[in-house]
Amino acid sequence: MYYIGVDIGGTNISAGxxxxxxxxxxxxxxxxxxxxxxxxxxxDIIGIIRKVQSEAAKNPLHGGAVSIGLxxxxxxxxxxxxxxxxxxxxxxNVPLAADVQRETxxxxxxxxxxxxxxxxxxxxxxxxxxxxxxxxxxxxxxGSGIIINxxxxxxxxxxxxxxxxxxxxxxxxxxTCGRKGCFxxxxxATGLIRxxxxxxxxxxxxxxxxxxxxxxxxSARTAFAAAKQGDKAGKSVVDEYIKYxxxxxxxxxxxxxxxxxxxxxxVCNEGDYLLVPLRELIAREIYSRNSVKNTEILICRLGNxxxxxxxxxxxx
Amino acid sequence: MYYIGVDIGGTNISAGxxxxxxxxxxxxxxxxxxxxxxxxxxxDIIGIIRKVQSEAAKNPLHGGAVSIGLxxxxxxxxxxxxxxxxxxxxxxNVPLAADVQRETxxxxxxxxxxxxxxxxxxxxxxxxxxxxxxxxxxxxxxGSGIIINxxxxxxxxxxxxxxxxxxxxxxxxxxTCGRKGCFxxxxxATGLIRxxxxxxxxxxxxxxxxxxxxxxxxSARTAFAAAKQGDKAGKSVVDEYIKYxxxxxxxxxxxxxxxxxxxxxxVCNEGDYLLVPLRELIAREIYSRNSVKNTEILICRLGNxxxxxxxxxxxx
Numbered sequence: 001m002y003y004i005g006v007d008i009g010g011t012n013i014s015a016g017x018x019x020x021x022x023x024x025x026x027x028x029x030x031x032x033x034x035x036x037x038x039x040x041x042x043x044d045i046i047g048i049i050r051k052v053q054s055e056a057a058k059n060p061l062h063g064g065a066v067s068i069g070l071x072x073x074x075x076x077x078x079x080x081x082x083x084x085x086x087x088x089x090x091x092x093n094v095p096l097a098a099d100v101q102r103e104t105x106x107x108x109x110x111x112x113x114x115x116x117x118x119x120x121x122x123x124x125x126x127x128x129x130x131x132x133x134x135x136x137x138x139x140x141x142x143g144s145g146i147i148i149n150x151x152x153x154x155x156x157x158x159x160x161x162x163x164x165x166x167x168x169x170x171x172x173x174x175x176t177c178g179r180k181g182c183f184x185x186x187x188x189a190t191g192l193i194r195x196x197x198x199x200x201x202x203x204x205x206x207x208x209x210x211x212x213x214x215x216x217x218x219s220a221r222t223a224f225a226a227a228k229q230g231d232k233a234g235k236s237v238v239d240e241y242i243k244y245x246x247x248x249x250x251x252x253x254x255x256x257x258x259x260x261x262x263x264x265x266x267v268c269n270e271g272d273y274l275l276v277p278l279r280e281l282i283a284r285e286i287y288s289r290n291s292v293k294n295t296e297i298l299i300c301r302l303g304n305x306x307x308x309x310x311x312x313x314x315x316x
Numbered sequence: 317m318y319y320i321g322v323d324i325g326g327t328n329i330s331a332g333x334x335x336x337x338x339x340x341x342x343x344x345x346x347x348x349x350x351x352x353x354x355x356x357x358x359x360d361i362i363g364i365i366r367k368v369q370s371e372a373a374k375n376p377l378h379g380g381a382v383s384i385g386l387x388x389x390x391x392x393x394x395x396x397x398x399x400x401x402x403x404x405x406x407x408x409n410v411p412l413a414a415d416v417q418r419e420t421x422x423x424x425x426x427x428x429x430x431x432x433x434x435x436x437x438x439x440x441x442x443x444x445x446x447x448x449x450x451x452x453x454x455x456x457x458x459g460s461g462i463i464i465n466x467x468x469x470x471x472x473x474x475x476x477x478x479x480x481x482x483x484x485x486x487x488x489x490x491x492t493c494g495r496k497g498c499f500x501x502x503x504x505a506t507g508l509i510r511x512x513x514x515x516x517x518x519x520x521x522x523x524x525x526x527x528x529x530x531x532x533x534x535s536a537r538t539a540f541a542a543a544k545q546g547d548k549a550g551k552s553v554v555d556e557y558i559k560y561x562x563x564x565x566x567x568x569x570x571x572x573x574x575x576x577x578x579x580x581x582x583v584c585n586e587g588d589y590l591l592v593p594l595r596e597l598i599a600r601e602i603y604s605r606n607s608v609k610n611t612e613i614l615i616c617r618l619g620n621x622x623x624x625x626x627x628x629x630x631x632x
Contacts, residue, residue: 155574159603290408
């Protein structure tokens with residue numbers, strides 16, 4: 001007996017078989033190709049679910065699949081199973097759970113991807129044992145999942161928790177959601193790459209140019225790699241990135257004061273180089289700096305698996 | 317039998333006798349004089365509580381006081397009864413509940429003032445009957461109280477819900493909390509007056525100058541009054557004020573998606589002149605604009621009484 005979790009990201013669709021205790025048995029992955037039509041992406045989602053079932057069928061100990069949990073970016077209505085709006089995928093009111101259910105004949109549950117990842121970290125990762133946690137995923141966008149009193153928080157219409165789409169710099173650069181200056185615009189990997197490119201253009205002698213040509217692209221690592229080599233322009237990008245990230249996280253803490261705030265996504269591979277100055281800035285800015293108890297800032301432990309595990313188990 | 321509620325604001329301290337059903341029997345008020353030392357303000361808080369008791373004693377039907385609830389701006393630790401930090405009052409770790417209890421010999425409960433006001437609106441005002449609500453008070457500062465599943469939400473250290481201290485314009489004007497560009501900096505009455513003065517200085521022919529001299533001061537009403545008389549500069553202040561207010565409220569909705577969001581404070585006396593364009597801007601910006609159910613934007617009904625009623629009853 002196992003649970004299928006599917007994590008639909010802006011870049012990859014990953015799916016896996018998850019045991020009731022949170023262990024991910026194995027996973028499969030395919031490119032999202034988010035510029036494609038919904039029907040094409042849907043076909044790939046169904047395809048990867050079938051691959052998980054075929055793989056699981058090879059080991060009789062796994063038993064049968066209980067249900068399918070889909071983690072998807074955007075406003076996901078748990079009761080109708082429709083994705084009401086997803087800026088990153090450009091989906092408007094698509095009946096995702098119903099479409100998957102028709103093809104798979106299993107119970108299908110829809111969940112916001114960041115909520116699913118948060119639940120995964122809460123069940124089996126960095127937020128395990130907490131009463132409340134906010135998990136912020138710094139990826140193509142900025143996703144967030146909120147756990148209050150050990151339960152996912154959704155708001156009254158399942159569209160809550162879109163912390164990535166709270167403005168931290170009014171009149172800032174445009175966001176996919178239609179607003180300007182959202183947290184996501186600055187703190188997503190996409191935002192980091194944009195800032196990196198802007199500073200590279202103004203600094204032709206920066207080491208970022210050599211690093212980018214070695215990596216064959218400007219990535220979320222370019223500025224960090226240059227900064228670690230003493231590059232001033234690279235350092236200025238990193239400082240700016242951490243400044244906005246601290247700003248957004250401080251907003252979250254001033255609002256929720258959770259037991260812990262976990263950040264995930266590729267940029268967290270920078271470890272202490274990111275975490276130490278981030279914690280310092282936040283400690284200086286939070287409204288509760290005189291409080292005895294304050295929110296712990298942690299790095300997520302499950303990586304991309306969190307979304308699969310959380311999506312698989314959140315309706316169990 | 318009645319409950320004493322005290323609302324400690326940046327401008328006034330108000331206290332009243334409240335019935336179990338939420339009815340405010342009568343109230344008393346005194347200036348806060350927030351520039352004074354804690355001990356002096358404390359003496360006035362105790363003084364006004366005694367006045368409420370003396371007044372209640374005149375009518376034997378009122379019976380005795382059950383308890384005292386204190387609503388105070390800032391981080392209020394409900395379990396210790398200490399105000400851990402209040403930017404507006406410049407208090408740091410003051411044992412307010414214990415100090416009042418020693419003098420009054422009644423059970424004393426401490427509550428954040430905006431949480432108390434939110435609870436008052438939830439019990440007897442605009443948010444009555446909701447499952448979740450966010451109440452934002454636009455006063456000297458911007459207070460907020462959050463109700464989730466019919467209960468006040470505090471975070472893990474009672475310091476949560478400081479939505480006024482979430483940054484909406486990074487590197488904006490300084491806030492009393494030490495950050496820059498907080499929601500409070502733009503959307504408080506203080507912020508409106510600052511913006512009004514700035515625009516007046518640049519527009520010597522604006523009708524705002526005549527209105528201010530008639531009112532003998534620049535107030536939160538100056539720009540609205542001028543705008544209603546067709547004054548362009550006044551209108552630009554009003555538009556700017558509503559723009560930032562919509563920005564902060566949209567952030568709250570994208571995060572919490574409550575049944576209703578209620579705004580209170582003197583500026584709400586502008587009624588539809590404020591509410592109509594505010595609702596339009598929010599409806600255009602919210603992430604959930606495609607959702608069937610969206611947050612209702614309402615104006616608080618109880619005015620300054622909400623804080624007294626909520627503080628009195630929240631621990632009942």
